[in-house]
Amino acid sequence: MNKNNTNSDSSVKTVKRNKTRESLPPKKYQVLEQDWSINQDGVNIYGRLYLPQNLPGKKKAVILSHGLAGNYRDVTKYAQYLAGQGYVAYAFDYPGGAKNGCSTGVGQLNMSIFTEEQNLKTVLNAVRNRSDVDRYQVSLLGESQGGAVSAMLASKYPKEVKSLILLYPAFSITDYAQVAFKSINRVPDTLNLFGFTVGKNYFAKLFNYDLLKSATKYNGPVLIMHGTDDIIVPETYSEKANKKFKHSKLYIFKHAGHDFKGKYVTRANRLITDFLKKN
Template sequence: MRRCDGPVIEKFSCRRDALTIRGHVYRLGEGKRPAVVLCHGFLANDRTLRVYAQALAELGYVCYTFDFNGGGVFCHSDGKSRDMTVLTELEDLRCVMNYVRKQPGVDAEHISLLGCSQGGMVSAMYARRHPENVDKLVLFYPALCIPDDARAGKMMFARFDPTRIPDTILYFPMRLGRDYARSVLKMDVFKEIGGFDGPVLLLHGTADKIVPISYSEKAAKLYPNVLYHPVQDGQHGFKGKFDREAVDVLTEFMKPEA
């Protein structure tokens, strides 16, 4: 257990089959509380979510951040990056959500999801499949371009022929296997995320060169209860004043109802 500037931070773990998922719990105070599960993006890990978890814990939420199995650089969960896909991350998230719902200090009727980049796509897919388990959905620059990128044979640093995908499509900074691309080749991402009627907060930088903002503009039209907030001049992965803007919008959206 350790303290940051406010919330207590503790480690937690759960399992998907033989793989251990590891992460951290942020809590300020005791008693049963609403929860937020936070999902990191491609190449990232749960430490990149710390500022959001701390801000939400200050509002009274108990927050769970975790590393996807094989899901990023310096990942503390099990699994190999060559076996990771959007769909394996969806299964990881399902296991974490099931774990969180069973915790005695969590109000299981009020669990929200926050996802960044690839974690945003995974969170949106989960919310569509299990809307009864998600109170609010927060998406930061969700990487809804992943299926289109796979079909184009251009996924982040990877370049390949989508009609003849090699066993390994990327070697550095982490190894990605064929299934990372093959699993989304025929995916209609907007069908995969549409159908969640709960409150949605969607933030995307207008200067994002990795995931064009047009994907979020289209996604916003799918949600009947959405607050869509373009971050002017923000890029992919908010930093500095853009991160402060994101935290301000997030905390206002997530303020507990009176």
């Protein structure tokens, strides 16, 4: 086995069904929610800030990215809890990639993981420049496609990302494109992808791109969570990513599907906050 492709500081833990009711530590701070839009180069990124009240000084921050056809509301279950624990949390709509989203400047048929990577860099810069944020303590959290995009950006700008949290990350995107169409010439002008219409631009760069390789170069601490019953992104992709990242931990949730709900959100929030305390 090639040592360069193997992570010597990785671990995998399977989280089984717990018959007892699971709970989280109570929130430490009341949470203030407010709209915050970020504008750059004709792109308007709408998002929602979650701020811990009566906590002075510069704080750690977490930027939360939704998946394809989602919107900022999909990750508020994590943002609200994080703010209650003392973090500045920001969840936003990807321009062109959010269903019923409020961001503008990228058409839905022009959206791709690469336009979203640019959007996330804009958000990262803005959050790091906030007066209430410690610019050296900003982490990225992403689910599904948002997880893949977060990993892409962290791999390019490792010094600007304190840590990385990935929920069922869609490292399968390039494999899907290459298997389904073989080349960009076979891709239709529009395509219904999991109930969301994307354009040819979504696939344009995917045939000469290895997402799993390019998005796992981040050398900081990584937390990955994935469910065994995920029918959108097989857990094997997270297992492969866990081996490629230099410092990562993978938690496999038994019986959880794509998009955690109920007790799986509780488990995820506990793992996220424990991880962020150390990283």
